[in-house]
Amino acid sequence: MKNVIFFKIYIAFSTIYILILYLGYESLDCFLKPALIPLLILGVYFSKKFRTQNILLTALLFSWIGDVVLLFADIAEIYFILGLVSFLLSHLLYLVLFNKQIKEKIKRNAVIFMIGSILIGCYLIGMLSVLLPSLGDLKIPVVVYASIISIMLLFAYNGLLIWKKPANQYVFFGALFFVISDSILALNKFHTPIKKSSFIIMLTYLVAQYLIVIGILKLNSKKELQ
Numbered sequence: 001m002k003n004v005i006f007f008k009i010y011i012a013f014s015t016i017y018i019l020i021l022y023l024g025y026e027s028l029d030c031f032l033k034p035a036l037i038p039l040l041i042l043g044v045y046f047s048k049k050f051r052t053q054n055i056l057l058t059a060l061l062f063s064w065i066g067d068v069v070l071l072f073a074d075i076a077e078i079y080f081i082l083g084l085v086s087f088l089l090s091h092l093l094y095l096v097l098f099n100k101q102i103k104e105k106i107k108r109n110a111v112i113f114m115i116g117s118i119l120i121g122c123y124l125i126g127m128l129s130v131l132l133p134s135l136g137d138l139k140i141p142v143v144v145y146a147s148i149i150s151i152m153l154l155f156a157y158n159g160l161l162i163w164k165k166p167a168n169q170y171v172f173f174g175a176l177f178f179v180i181s182d183s184i185l186a187l188n189k190f191h192t193p194i195k196k197s198s199f200i201i202m203l204t205y206l207v208a209q210y211l212i213v214i215g216i217l218k219l220n221s222k223k224e225l226q
Contacts, residue, residue, distance in 0.1 A: 003091075006043035007214070010036065010052065014206045021199040028070050029198075030226035036206065037064040040213050052100050055214065059093035062086050063209065087182075088145050094212065098155040098171065101136045101163060101219050108161045116157045124150040127183060134190045142186065153179050163219055170215025177208035 041060045044053065066086030072079040081212045127146055150217050156175035160168045181204035188197040 003043045003046040006039050006046065007210070008038040010043065010086075011064065012208065014210075018203050018206065021111055021202055022196065026198050031078075031210065033071065034064070034068050036154055037067060037209065040209055041143065044213060044217070049223060052097055052216070052220070053101065055093055055097045056216055059090045059111075060099060060209070061076060062090035062093065062214070066090060081138075082144055084141055088148055091145075091148045092176075092177070095148070095155050097216065098152070098159050101159060101216070103162050109159070117154060120150050120154050120157065123179075127186070131186055131190050134157075138173045138190075141222075142190075150180050150183055167215045167218035170211045171217075174208045174211030174213075174215055177204045177211065181205040181208060 001191060013032070014036055017036065017196075020032065022026055034094050037060055041064070042059060044056055044060065047053070064087070066083045068081055068126070069086060070083035073083060121205040124146055131142060131146075132139060153175045156172045163171070181201050184194060184197060188194045188201070194200065
């Protein structure tokens, strides 16, 4: 299938890109980074049509816009804010996407869901307590962003409990890696510089996007992707 070819190219290009970042050639960002998410977009576009396909495509589009805009974040703060807005819209669309997936006839364990919800809430409170003292004028945007990604993770966790396997695991771990990537980015920018931060951020980010895409496609296809 044509879409599988795009996913394989994405994996290959992502591996090369991550290796380049690990070796310290971050100046090549502007040449390689903008080419990655479009491969996922093409993979989704050429997949068998499904009900929420356009939501997934739009979420990926905003992610790509965020990727490109953040390349200029060192030039002026406005680029960081615009990138934040782009990814915020992407997370909101993922949240809607997860909510619109077909629910399997699986009874959710209320206790397990509550425990997971509490852990996600603790993450949000802990992250904000660390970041808030150094956010300055960005307090409100970052609080809103952190809240949205936490809710997105909560929706993915809910899906883990009610969607079919293994698609539920793909989406949940994709959302989890997304949160990890954003958390490292925030800590590195506002709290403490992290060694090899670009490498870690992009590794978790690219894995996150891939897992979410493959998970959603698996949820909406009777034929499993390879």
